[in-house]
Amino acid sequence: MLPVTDDRDTAPFFVAAREGRLVYAACPSCERAVHPPLPYCPSCDAGEPVTWRQASGRGTLYGFTTVAHQVHPAFPAPYTVVLVALDDAPDVRLTGMIPGTPALEIGQAMRVWFEDKGQDVVLPQWQPAEEKAA
Numbered sequence: 001m002l003p004v005t006d007d008r009d010t011a012p013f014f015v016a017a018r019e020g021r022l023v024y025a026a027c028p029s030c031e032r033a034v035h036p037p038l039p040y041c042p043s044c045d046a047g048e049p050v051t052w053r054q055a056s057g058r059g060t061l062y063g064f065t066t067v068a069h070q071v072h073p074a075f076p077a078p079y080t081v082v083l084v085a086l087d088d089a090p091d092v093r094l095t096g097m098i099p100g101t102p103a104l105e106i107g108q109a110m111r112v113w114f115e116d117k118g119q120d121v122v123l124p125q126w127q128p129a130e131e132k133a134a
């Protein structure tokens with residue numbers, strides 16, 4: 001269950017993740033984040049290709065849900081899906097998966113870490129900011 005990492009619009013995200021960097025797409029003209037990534041900004045008529053910006057790796061927990069009933073062997077339950085807004089660009093919200101049922105609170109500080117899934121795929125994941133990096 002690995003994502004497609006060579007898609008034209010999203011490949012730079014996965015290339016950066018392999019290097020341990022979190023990036024997001026943004027418009028070089030109006031400065032808005034473009035998420036999900038698109039070739040061009042949908043908010044203005046600049047017509048310039050989006051550029052990829054380095055994110056700090058800090059975020060804020062926007063939402064979460066715990067899955068108690070397993071739906072696929074690749075995702076043993078229970079696990080918790082988190083939705084994290086980047087502190088650098090709050091309109092950019094990324095998902096992550098935390099095993100088990102961690103004690104979480106909306107609005108708490110989160111930070112990224114990078115999970116090597118094998119087959120040259122590295123995924124940004126999230127954990128509470130006060131915990132040590134995995």
Ligand SMILES: [Zn+2]
Nearest residue numbers: 027030041044
């Ligand atoms: Zn724009």
